[in-house]
Amino acid sequence: MTLSPDEITMLTLWGFAVNATIFYTWIVMAVLTVASMIITRNLRADVPPNRWRTTLEVIVQTIQGQIEEIAGGPSRHLIYFAGTLFLFVAASNLLLVVPGFEPPTSSLSTTTALALSVLVAVPLFGITSRGLGGYLMTYLQPSFIMLPFNIISEFSRGISLAIRLYGNIMSGAVIAAILLTVAPFFFPVVMDLLGLLTGMIQAYIFAILATVYISSATAPRKSSDPQEDTP
Amino acid sequence: MSIDWITVAAQLANFLVLVWLLKRFLYRPILDGIDAREAEITARMEVAARAKEEASRAETEYRNQLAALQSEQASASEAERRAAQKEKDALLSEARERIERERAAWATHRDDETRNFVTKLHRAGGQALLELTRKAVFDLADETLEARIAAHLAGQIETMDGNLKKAAGSAPDAVVLSRAPLDPSIQQEIRAVLQDRFDGIAVRFDTDATQSPGLALRVGGAQLAWTVDTYIDDLDTLVTDRLTNALEAKL
Helix, strand or coil: CCCCHHHCEEEEECCEEEEHHHHHHHHHHHHHHHHHHHHCCCCCCCCCCCHHHHHHHHHHHHHHHHHHHHHCCCCHHHHHHHHHHHHHHHHHHHHHHCCCCCCHHHCHHHHHHHHHHHHHHHHHHHHHHHCHHHHHHHHHCCCHHHHHHHHHHHHHHHHHHHHHHHHHHHHHHHHHHHHHHHCCCCHHHHHHHHHHHHHHHHHHHHHHHHHHHHHHHCCCCCCCCCCCCCC | CCCCHHHHHHHHHHHHHHHHHHHHHHHHHHHHHHHHHHHHHHHHHHHHHHHHHHHHHHHHHHHHHHHHHHHHHHHHHHHHHHHHHHHHHHHHHHHHHHHHHHHHHHHHHHHHHHHHHHHHHHHHHHHHHHHHHHHHHHHHHCCCHHHHHHHHHHHHHHCCCHHHHHHHCCCCEEEEEECCCCCHHHHHHHHHHHHHHCCCCEEEEEECCCCCCEEEEEECCEEEEEECHHHHHHHHHHHHHHHHHHHHHHC
């Protein structure tokens, strides 16, 4: 039994073997991008929003609300990052119901990549917000003795993020595969439903934890101007 | 459980590309659209607030105008009321004056009517009394009334007191006035008495249809008379007293 989609080669491009993780990641990216393009193609202020646009606005505003609640203020960069994390993980996990689809999040490589991106995003957002000195000073808080512990904490966050998401998604997929061989007509449906629920929860947890980590590294926001950090 | 670092690197790149793609095709259009709509709503709210303020100002202006109009209307009504009251007073005064005039005219007319009626009544009463008296005198004494009147007048002439004589003075003539011409024998009797009383006085007998029945003698400033008016007046007084007493007794 293959535990990781990394081991499945889907196609070869210019001598580079594209495994199932990357292949299905592209599919998820394509689905998200195309859906976004279709829904937002006629987006004008004077046109009343249709059903799909309203749905998308609700999703984006929910993400924005959650992030503002955690970060203490609006931040478009954080919305781009954490929102993409949520949508990618959620879409990957929801597409589990498509027969033959291997969720990229069931690959430790994918979850590691996402955890690494969070690991890199935390200092980037922190330095952008507090400045380099201000951010580095957070490692010495409340005392310089805490420096090694803060560094370990920083890395352990990324590792825990990666392992948590991978473990949940991969275990769900593995259990579904095992049950498929034991009772192919009933348990897979139940497991798929459970997988959808777990996948959404994991997407939410992953995005929320990333937001919390990044917010803790950034200075507390006082202004509520949504355009303050618009690029 | 193993990590393929090439896949990790590819997924990192994929993720960054996805962030860019979603930023380009999802977040920015959606958030910009929301911001634009919020700005539009804010602008509309401002326009609505301004319109509301203008409406409020217009309402205040309208209320002021309404109050001014009501005040003007009240003033006009008061003026109209005063004018109407003045006209009413003038009309009432005119009506009262007219009624007063009519009442005075009516009272005058009534008095004239009363006077005429009383005169006619007196005349009729006098005539009736005269006829009755004439008949009674004729039945009882076998004499005419005119003869008895003449005799009565002659008696008065003979018993004239000093004052009356003085008033008669030395008048050259005496006038005997009656309603109808007197019988010659009566004229003779009166003339004889007068000439006996006033030496050589000329006696003239005149008639006056308006005089009440009887005889009147005028000599200079003196006047003697016997007419039925005295009796009529007594009769009138008597009847009035009786009627008044009867009405008081009923009440």
